[in-house]
Amino acid sequence: MGIAVSPIQIDSCVSDFIGKPRKMLIDGKWVNAASGKTFPTYNPATGEVLAQVAEGDRADIDAAVKAARKAFDSGPWSRLTASERGKLVWKLADLLEQHLEEFATLETLDNGKPLTVARGADVPLAVDMFRYMAGWATKLEGTTIPISVPYTPGAQYHAYTLREPVGVVGQIIPWNFPLLMAAWKLAPALASGCTVVLKPAEQTPLTALRLGELIMEAGFPDGVVNIVPGYGETAGAALAAHDLVDKIAFTGSTEVGRLIVHAATGNLKKVSLELGGKSPNVVFQDADLDAAIAGSASAIFFNQGQCCCAGSRLYVERPVFDRVVEGVAAKAKKIRVGSGLEPDTSMGPLVSEEQLQRVCNYLDIGLSEGATALTGGKKVGGKGYFVEPTVLVNTKDNMRVVQEEIFGPVVTAIPFDDPEELMPRANDTVYGLAAGIWTRDISKAHRLASAMRAGTVWINCYNIFDAALPFGGYKQSGWGREMGKDALELYTQTKAVCTRL
Numbered sequence: 091m092g093i094a095v096s097p098i099q100i101d102s103c104v105s106d107f108i109g110k111p112r113k114m115l116i117d118g119k120w121v122n123a124a125s126g127k128t129f130p131t132y133n134p135a136t137g138e139v140l141a142q143v144a145e146g147d148r149a150d151i152d153a154a155v156k157a158a159r160k161a162f163d164s165g166p167w168s169r170l171t172a173s174e175r176g177k178l179v180w181k182l183a184d185l186l187e188q189h190l191e192e193f194a195t196l197e198t199l200d201n202g203k204p205l206t207v208a209r210g211a212d213v214p215l216a217v218d219m220f221r222y223m224a225g226w227a228t229k230l231e232g233t234t235i236p237i238s239v240p241y242t243p244g245a246q247y248h249a250y251t252l253r254e255p256v257g258v259v260g261q262i263i264p265w266n267f268p269l270l271m272a273a274w275k276l277a278p279a280l281a282s283g284c285t286v287v288l289k290p291a292e293q294t295p296l297t298a299l300r301l302g303e304l305i306m307e308a309g310f311p312d313g314v315v316n317i318v319p320g321y322g323e324t325a326g327a328a329l330a331a332h333d334l335v336d337k338i339a340f341t342g343s344t345e346v347g348r349l350i351v352h353a354a355t356g357n358l359k360k361v362s363l364e365l366g367g368k369s370p371n372v373v374f375q376d377a378d379l380d381a382a383i384a385g386s387a388s389a390i391f392f393n394q395g396q397c398c399c400a401g402s403r404l405y406v407e408r409p410v411f412d413r414v415v416e417g418v419a420a421k422a423k424k425i426r427v428g429s430g431l432e433p434d435t436s437m438g439p440l441v442s443e444e445q446l447q448r449v450c451n452y453l454d455i456g457l458s459e460g461a462t463a464l465t466g467g468k469k470v471g472g473k474g475y476f477v478e479p480t481v482l483v484n485t486k487d488n489m490r491v492v493q494e495e496i497f498g499p500v501v502t503a504i505p506f507d508d509p510e511e512l513m514p515r516a517n518d519t520v521y522g523l524a525a526g527i528w529t530r531d532i533s534k535a536h537r538l539a540s541a542m543r544a545g546t547v548w549i550n551c552y553n554i555f556d557a558a559l560p561f562g563g564y565k566q567s568g569w570g571r572e573m574g575k576d577a578l579e580l581y582t583q584t585k586a587v588c589t590r591l
């Protein structure tokens with residue numbers, strides 16, 4: 091099966107944007123890389139170069155960090171009131187919403203995802219994230235604390251806490267939800283009063299750069315947000331190691347997460363990490379099976395399976411195993427794989443040639459370990475980075491395809507006999523990002539939700555995200571929480587002030 095890509099008319103503002111080499115944003119100005127170098131970003135539906143982008147490296151990161159330092163330490167940013175800060179973040183949300191179609195198209199071109207998904211999920215969720223965090227700008231409060239110091243008898247004190255921004259924040263984001271990850275990172279940092287150097291993923295730098303234009307249009311002072319595209323080993327590593335950065339926030343692979351932690355040791359900058367997952371999705375025989383089948387299919391196939399929280403280990407109670415797994419396979423067969431720009435596409439290409447190789451390699455490993463593909467199992471021929479939605483059966487808990495993150499549309503299905511036996515198996519992973527439970531028995535659902543070693547548990551639903559709902563990992567899936575008020579913990583610190591009266 092090959093993918094037919096018909097020529098599609100792209101809006102002129104999008105074709106203008108990709109038509110010239112994109113510069114980086116440092117200290118309020120759009121500049122070329124100090125080296126003069128650019129790198130290509132590709133359209134994964136065709137494998138063709140989509141645009142050229144300035145290639146940031148150590149010198150550009152250094153200039154951006156110094157601009158962010160100046161804006162934080164002495165610039166107008168720290169003198170703005172909380173309300174003024176919140177208004178700017180809200181205005182950015184309004185501008186993004188006004189350009190929804192343009193951002194959705196740009197995201198589809200650069201990442202490959204279906205336009206319907208970019209339009210219905212990525213951009214609206216990003217808008218909502220900025221709005222939600224804009225409201226927090228005026229609500230970051232300290233407390234007054236009664237103290238009773240034992241070694242100063244009779245003395246009275248007035249003690250209180252201030253919640254202050256951590257300072258200059260380096261943010262390194264991945265390619266699976268490029269704009270949304272930028273929003274998850276920027277919104278709480280800006281609401282808290284931090285300044286930022288953002289490094290988008292080299293595979294998908296375009297929506298972050300376009301967002302940079304809106305950030306300047308909204309009226310953020312120079313240097314508050316700097317955006318430096320470039321490769322991880324160069325620009326990313328320089329940002330993670332920079333001594334003038336107070337905190338680094340990273341989303342990506344667990345492997346690079348470890349490198350970030352090492353790089354942060356020089357000045358002991360604070361670190362938050364949102365890493366990989368291998369999430370169990372558990373279907374009981376007492377579930378609404380139609381809902382469980384549809385939900386389990388979208389738990390793995392949404393975003394071409396390139397989700398850190400993808401429900402990639404499907405555990406099904408034995409009496410309904412065949413029905414559920416055949417149901418998920420039937421859904422997989424109905425998925426329209428194609429260019430994200432085609433209106434009836436429900437699954438686009440993987441993001442890159444490298445990711446296609448990685449996923450195909452796992453398919454080979456799984457089949458050689460003895461797994462069977464009930465459906466899918468292969469790359470799709472022709473140009474572009476397409477792979478078939480795949481359901482693997484005859485899998486065992488210790489197989490590599492059941493233990494390692496594949497980050498593609500590949501689910502492993504395994505039967506279980508009773509919940510007592512299930513829980514240790516569901517938790518038998520180095521990861522702990524998310525889990526799904528499908529049952530009509532509410533006591534059982536909440537008991538299991540408590541037993542799951544995961545940062546998010548979805549009951550009778552999957553992939554439900556909201557700006558107010560904290561998201562992050564147990565175990566090797568990360569440090570800290572994004573979204574919700576928990577995210578503000580990552581961008582603020584507490585100062586205790588004590589006065590003798």
Ligand code: NAI
Binds near residue numbers: 327347364
């Ligand atoms: P990656 O972890 O290499 O890339 C994520 C970000 O980190 C990118 O911006 C990249 O430029 C940057 N980066 C890479 N090396 C760096 C370094 N040494 N120092 C600082 N920054 C660095 O992920 P990659 O290679 O694109 O994908 C590999 C696997 O990672 C995927 O197959 C998937 O399993 C996992 N992944 C998980 C994501 C998540 O949402 N948790 C997102 C993307 C990938």
Ligand code: MG
Binds near residue numbers: 131133140200293294
């Ligand atoms: Mg691209």
